[in-house]
Amino acid sequence: MNGPAKKTHIKALGRAGLEQWVSTLGEKPYRARQLWKWLIQRGAVSFSDMTDLSKAFRARLEATAEIKSLRQVSADGSRDTGAVKFLWECPDGNRIESVHIPEGDRRTVCISSQVGCGLGCLFCATGRLGFTRNLESWEILDQVIGVRRETGAAPTNIVVMGMGEPFLNYDAVMDALAVMNDPEGLAIGHRKITVSTAGVIPGLLRFTEENRPYKLAVSLNAATDGLRTRIMPVNRKYPIAALMEAVRAYSRAPGRRVTFEYVLLAGLNDSREDASRLLALLRGLPCKVNLIPYNPAVGGFQRPDEDRVERFLEWIKPLRSPVIVRWSRGADIGAACGQLAGSRPDRQDSPAFEGPTGGLR
Numbered sequence: 001m002n003g004p005a006k007k008t009h010i011k012a013l014g015r016a017g018l019e020q021w022v023s024t025l026g027e028k029p030y031r032a033r034q035l036w037k038w039l040i041q042r043g044a045v046s047f048s049d050m051t052d053l054s055k056a057f058r059a060r061l062e063a064t065a066e067i068k069s070l071r072q073v074s075a076d077g078s079r080d081t082g083a084v085k086f087l088w089e090c091p092d093g094n095r096i097e098s099v100h101i102p103e104g105d106r107r108t109v110c111i112s113s114q115v116g117c118g119l120g121c122l123f124c125a126t127g128r129l130g131f132t133r134n135l136e137s138w139e140i141l142d143q144v145i146g147v148r149r150e151t152g153a154a155p156t157n158i159v160v161m162g163m164g165e166p167f168l169n170y171d172a173v174m175d176a177l178a179v180m181n182d183p184e185g186l187a188i189g190h191r192k193i194t195v196s197t198a199g200v201i202p203g204l205l206r207f208t209e210e211n212r213p214y215k216l217a218v219s220l221n222a223a224t225d226g227l228r229t230r231i232m233p234v235n236r237k238y239p240i241a242a243l244m245e246a247v248r249a250y251s252r253a254p255g256r257r258v259t260f261e262y263v264l265l266a267g268l269n270d271s272r273e274d275a276s277r278l279l280a281l282l283r284g285l286p287c288k289v290n291l292i293p294y295n296p297a298v299g300g301f302q303r304p305d306e307d308r309v310e311r312f313l314e315w316i317k318p319l320r321s322p323v324i325v326r327w328s329r330g331a332d333i334g335a336a337c338g339q340l341a342g343s344r345p346d347r348q349d350s351p352a353f354e355g356p357t358g359g360l361r
């Protein structure tokens with residue numbers, strides 16, 4: 001005996017797929033546009049929300065399709081900054097995190113691209129989890145739709161800087177960003193969208209070749225291969241010289257200015273010599289530098305004190321590029337850079353990390 005027919009997961013179809021699916025139902029193309037609007041622009045979580053669709057069409061949708069969404073598990077607000085860390089559960093039970101960071105008129109959402117991360121940066125809580133799987137495109141997008149629903153305000157900026165390495169889930173990330181950028185999707189300007197990589201060169205080259213319009217951030221954190229490999233094992237495969245060559249190729253097109261993230265780890269990468277090496281590495285490159293005093297996420301690293309951070313800032317002034325110190329917002333809720341660990345029920349009790357190094361971006 002046959003079981004009930006499997007329902008179509010329509011959020012996973014994308015816009016073109018939705019149009020095609022609607023046509024297989026014998027419905028007019030405008031029906032697809034209506035559905036898309038409900039799913040993406042209005043964030044509908046059930047067909048009964050779609051009040052301008054006929055009852056007959058809604059009944060048909062109920063019978064043949066389903067709307068899967070990320071389920072909100074928790075939302076922790078920061079007393080200090082107003083940042084909110086959202087924990088979501090995917091339909092398969094995996095959990096991921098996103099962070100909403102309001103700042104004046106700007107409402108930035110930091111989103112995850114993978115469940116866990118296989119790159120194992122030592123300063124990063126996500127790195128401790130290891131890699132579970134890539135997120136699907138709709139799961140990446142649904143984080144933004146979910147944050148908009150929960151906060152009641154449309155996000156203005158997106159940073160793909162949460163759990164995971166976006167260039168190791170390239171296609172799904174780019175598909176999701178295309179919908180965020182689409183005027184008929186979430187209509188977020190491409191210059192308001194930033195993809196942050198730990199330095200996965202093939203993805204960076206593809207991003208450059210495909211002329212993707214989004215901004216690029218590179219999590220650098222060290223100016224020598226020895227130290228970078230120690231805190232970011234990905235550097236073994238993609239060492240600094242090759243990474244910088246790929247960044248320079250990206251920067252050749254007009255108007256492109258990469259942002260380098262540099263997490264300051266006391267006694268490890270915050271000396272005058274470190275600053276000089278960083279200067280030498282970035283000289284002549286159109287760039288910005290974000291210095292991020294380390295947030296204690298996993299044991300072993302220390303945050304430099306404010307004097308030290310100020311001195312580092314002075315030392316790299318000759319770069320003549322904009323340098324800002326980003327005291328990460330949301331540290332009290334574990335939502336600052338490097339602190340997202342998407343607590344999975346089976347991983348919450350993992351033993352404390354005891355190594356001396358860690359990373360973050």
Ligand code: SF4
Pocket residue numbers: 117118119120121124125126127128162163164165198338359360361
């Ligand atoms: S810093 Fe980014 S790339 Fe490194 S382990 Fe964490 S999530 Fe992965």
